Amino acid sequence: MPKRPPKRNAFYAQSGGVTAVINASACGVIEACRKHSTRIGKLYAGRHGIVGALTEDLIDTSKETPAAIRQLRHTPAGAFGSARYKLKSIEQDRAKYERLIEVFRAHDIGYFFYNGGNDSMDTAHKVSMIGAELGYPIVCVGVPKTVDNDLPITDTCPGFGSVAKYVAISTREAALDVASMAKTSTKVFILEVMGRHAGWIAAAGGLAGRKAWDAPQVILFPEVTFDREKFLGRVKDSVTRNGYCVVVASEGVKDAGGKFLADAGTKDAFGHTQLGGVGPELARIVKDGLGYKYHWAVADYLQRAARHVASKTDVDQAYAVGRAAVEFALQGMNSVMPVIVRKSSRPYRWTIAAAPLEKIANVEKKVPRTYITPDGFGITAACRRYLEPLIAGEDPPPYRDGLPVYVQLRNAPVKRRLATNFTV
Amino acid sequence: MPKRPPKRNAFYAQSGGVTAVINASACGVIEACRKHSTRIGKLYAGRHGIVGALTEDLIDTSKETPAAIRQLRHTPAGAFGSARYKLKSIEQDRAKYERLIEVFRAHDIGYFFYNGGNDSMDTAHKVSMIGAELGYPIVCVGVPKTVDNDLPITDTCPGFGSVAKYVAISTREAALDVASMAKTSTKVFILEVMGRHAGWIAAAGGLAGRKAWDAPQVILFPEVTFDREKFLGRVKDSVTRNGYCVVVASEGVKDAGGKFLADAGTKDAFGHTQLGGVGPELARIVKDGLGYKYHWAVADYLQRAARHVASKTDVDQAYAVGRAAVEFALQGMNSVMPVIVRKSSRPYRWTIAAAPLEKIANVEKKVPRTYITPDGFGITAACRRYLEPLIAGEDPPPYRDGLPVYVQLRNAPVKRRLATNFTV
Secondary structure: OOOOOOOEEEEEEEOOOOOOOHHHHHHHHHHHHHHOOOOEEEEEEEOOOHHHHHOOOEEEHHHOOHHHHHHHOOOOOOOOOOOOOOOOOOOOOHHHHHHHHHHHHHOOEEEEEEEEOHHHHHHHHHHHHHHHHOOOOOEEEEEEOOOOOOOOOOOOOOOHHHHHHHHHHHHHHHHHHHHHHOOOOOOEEEEEEOOOOOOHHHHHHHHHOOOOOOOOOEEEOOOOOOOHHHHHHHHHHHHHHHOOEEEEEEOOOEOOOOOEOOOOOOEOOOOOEOOOOHHHHHHHHHHHHHOOOEEEEEOOHHHHHOHHHOEHHHHHHHHHHHHHHHHHHHOOOOOEEEEEEEEEOOOOEEEEEEEEHHHHOOOOOOOOHHHEOOOOOOEOHHHHHHHHHHHOOEOOOOEEOOEEOOOOOOOOEOOOOOOOOOOO | OOOOOOOEEEEEEEOOOOOOOHHHHHHHHHHHHHHOOOOEEEEEEEOOOHHHHHOOOEEEHHHOOHHHHHHHHHOOOOOOOOOOOOOOOOOOOHHHHHHHHHHHHHOOEEEEEEEEOHHHHHHHHHHHHHHHHOOOOOEEEEEEOOOOOOOOOOOOOOOHHHHHHHHHHHHHHHHHHHHHHOOOOOOEEEEEEOOOOOOHHHHHHHHHOOOOOOOOOEEEOOOOOOOHHHHHHHHHHHHHHHOOEEEEEEOOOEOOOOOEHHHOOOEOOOOOEOOOOHHHHHHHHHHHHHOOOEEEEEOOHHHHHOHHHOEHHHHHHHHHHHHHHHHHHHOOOOOEEEEEEEEEOOOOEEEEEEEEHHHHOOOOOOOOHHHEOOOOOOEOHHHHHHHHHHHOOEOOOOEEOOEEOOOOOOOOEOOOOOOOOOOO
16 A cells, blocks of 8 residues: 655745735635645645744634635635745845745645745745755645736736726726716826736726727837827827727836836925826826826726626636645645636636746736737737636625625634744 | 696706716606606707707607616716706806707707706706796706715715715725735825715725724815824824724815815926825825835726616615606606605615705705714714615626626717707
8 A cells, every 4th residue: 555645734825916816716725725634734824925934923724614714715805914025046045945944844834835926936936946955845836816917828817807807897987987077077087007017907908998999098008118199199089089088007107218107207395206106197298288187096906906896707717726736736746836728718718737836937928019909009809809708707795784795814823833033 | 627737848967977876867867757758758868968958969868778778777977978067147147048948948848857966956946947037937856966975955965875885895905905915015005085075985985894993094084174193193003003004085185274185285397286186195194204105096987987886775766866856847846856865774764855956056065073083083883874874785787798788878869959059
């Protein structure tokens, strides 16, 4: 009879900016660990992500009821706390990597599930390497998450589909509003969206319309250098034709000098750099250049936390990659990340496969030029074909007293085993 | 046998900032007119509100199918176009009032339904007076609408409940986000909301939490003078206790000098007045005063157009006041507006009554001090009791391809009968 692999504990951490569905991935990880209780002992979560591991501030997820874990599937943001905390190279941050292994060893943690974006996949890969080097083998599996949708290989990144749906819906709704008002009032409406260096979220605004000159009439991508005159020309054309113009602008839009438009060097009366984003800056450009009455919105966290209008496809995929991470680990895979593989677009069919972390880390997938119309202001049919399935389906949370019911976990601490403290 | 009143046409116009449910009121008006086809002939709508009446640009709503009209109930913004166009006193704007009567006479319009806020109720009242004066009796009935919730007499204003729900949900969701991130990143999140001089929408943010120190920890009302030091003290306390602080700020917040905080006199590098609202301004105050990392959001039109997350109570009431306006007109009432009368709060029971327009026009209902906690930063139990039923219930629109399906009417023009043009 073959020797049964020893039962070991697991560790899960959330990393970077949270999303409407990162807890659905947590739900997938936790439920899969519970299902495999003969192989995996306790599943610990890091309080505030990797910081919880470094400071030995672990959460015992076994104290949560199955019902509470199930509710993670419809609860936005990071139930265990996330962290913006990047570990550098092993050479530069050796003490931190060694500390991680020390904590993992103290708690008999044999599996590390890291739920994040690009940087986190890099970290997970390095933890796997340092574990092997220090004689503490640990299985490291990434769980993809980023609203920016910029991870390579995977068809999409959990978190993106729901932001995309939020932005498409909000654009459609606000466009009806400005169209109603344009005769005597606002003519230009600008919606600033997230996405950093990648224009995927801005592109999703394009789903709000169907035909030429439907709103949004202008999408500004980080992938296309901002040209003030071309922009104003397009806005003017739209106002002339439709009476109004809707602009969806990525926060990462840059000018020809490579400088963020949002960082236009404008100062307030006290000499402080203006805190406005690209939305108010574009409003200023429209006002100065064309004199139209404008309104602007910056959705900020509202867009990535909007679980009330999440994409069902996104929720399903977030859960699936969480579960797959555990399955892959138990199949003996290491330093991998579950990716979503598109089998067809219409109808959308997808499956999960494993990709090596080293091929994910530090690669940024931007919107290809073929997804952007030649004039740089819209999305092509190919882009629409790519995006549409990602926002498909509704999965509303339960409501009570008119508000979504989101779970608050107990987050019971695990008793410390190390004498040493570690300050991050 | 009593003489049957003559069959006359009716006119409906949308006015001012649109809402998620003003079309539900339009639906109520149109369906009620169709039901009473023995008394009311055609129902015309003003293209771009009252401007359409002045310019004789009328829409024939009889060209729309019953299904299309039904879909107005779940379609946000103004299906016929709205206008920010205020008629002044009869003395100042006599030519315009006379023109209105001229157009109404040309199209045999005996009923005027005006769907708007304070100013619109004033206009409707004046139209009724000038009609009588000019020997053209016209029945003028207002249909209440304003997200600001500042009309007197009525328990609430259609449009408000849905914005309130949007703000409460968004605050709850964004609060979970910032709580997740606060350990290593954003500590203060500021959401700027609408409401002008009344803090009702900001107050609705308070529904996101239940207990002391739940988010939002700070609500800034126009009814409470902004005090920089008290504000910073409260933000600091919240960050110390909870690790983070969520601020919901009304766009109408003013300082001790009565100046809007959003209009702080700050200029950009080109000497332009800064276009940012109160959100970025508060962020600057937090950064300068406490140094915390912040994020801010300005929902702007997104909040009042968000039909995807409308309050069912609000939709029902919007429809009911539209229908009641027609019923009242046919009962011979003139210069009235249907108001919502609260019979009980828990459970919420309401009915519709008629109130004279002259008692509505030019009266602004602000948040009473008893609805605001003594420190000025929260809502009281009485306020919660008032607000809760207004956001109750969900009434999602139909979805196709992941997006809400909103109707686009044909908006067929009515043949002009007047030789004269009128420029507005």
